Amino acid sequence: MSSDGADRVTDPSADEGENEHEDDAPRRRWSLWQECVVLGTAAVVLAVLVKVLFVQAFYIPSGSMEPGLVENDRILVQKVSYWFGGTPQRGDVVVFDDPGGWLEADNAAPGGLRGALAAVGLYPTGGHLVKRVIGVAGDTIVCCDDQGRIEVNGHPLDEGAYIADLDDADECNAPMIPCGWTAGPVPAGELFVMGDNRADSADSTVHLCLPNETECAKDPYVEVDSVVGKVFSVVWPVGHARFIGRPATFDAVPDPAGS
The missing domain is CATH 1.20.5 (Single alpha-helices involved in coiled-coils or other helix-helix interfaces)
Known part of the structure; x- marks a missing residue:
């Protein structure tokens, strides 16, 4: 070595x-x-x-869904139900993009830091509408029967569990426009929606072309593709926290004729 x-x-x-x-x-x-x-x-x-x-947070920008959803309530919307071809059902409370001219300027989405947080789901967003699905493709909606109830495919809806009380008990359950109208059949891929606070909801009924209107270009329907998801809970304030379900009255609505 x-x-x-x-x-x-x-x-x-x-x-x-x-x-x-x-x-x-x-x-x-x-x-x-x-x-x-x-x-x-x-x-x-x-x-x-x-x-x-999966899930997105929103806030309620107006009183159109009272008494169930109050202005400034924070809600959660789930998207899983509409995966793999699933579509909104009658009675679902859904959040959707503005079909065109339905939103007022003061309901615009937040900007600045709040807007940035909203973009990643860390702040409840506005800029959308929330309504209840009343009719789906093929359905015909009539206002109203002799008891003031909305009818879907000839079936009267018992809506007392979720709509706001009307000032006049004799009025039908769609007082934003005069009673006596018919909507539908709802086109394929679209929905007819209404707010639960019928006296203060600029919903599908407000965008109907009534018999006395000429050259009407209004469209009362919401495209299924514009639906963000289904509301399933209120999370804030704590006193309002609860799950949102589908009212039983819609279970008895028959399928449209010929379906």
């Missing part, structure tokens, strides 16, 4: 220890702020995925 140590035998375990320390070095160089950035980015990405695929 030469004195210069060219044939010196080294300890393999010592090399392994050095390699382990070298592998650990990059992990030790992560600073607190870097970890916060990574975790924050992951949280935002997760929030976006949840918003796009």
Whole structure:
């Protein structure tokens, strides 16, 4: 063995220890702020995925859905029900994009920081409408029977459990326009919607072309593709928190003739 140590035998375990320390070095160089950035980015990405695929938060911008949904209530909308060809059903409370001219300017979406948070699902958004589905494709809606009830395919709806009380008990349950109208059959891929506060809801009924209107270009229907999802709960304020279901009265509505 030469004195210069060219044939010196080294300890393999010592090399392994050095390699382990070298592998650990990059992990030790992560600073607190870097970890916060990574975790924050992951949280935002997760929030976006949840918003796009599963659940989105909104607030109620008006009193059109009272008494069930009160102005400034925070609601959650789920999208899973309408996956894989599922469509809104009669009685569902849905959030949808403005079909065109239905929204007032003061119901616009928030801007600034609130708008940025809303974009990733971290702030309840406005800029949409929330109504109850009354008719689906093929349905005919009539206002009203001799007891003032809305009829769908000839079946009168018992809506006392969810609509607001009317000032005049003899009025039909759609007082924003005169009673005596018929809507439908609802076109394929579209919906006829109404607010629960019938005296203060600019819904499908307001956009009907009435018999005495000439050259009317209004459209009372909402495209299914514009529906964001189904309201399933109120989450704020705590005193209003509850789940939102589908009223039983819609179970007895028959399918439209010829379907």
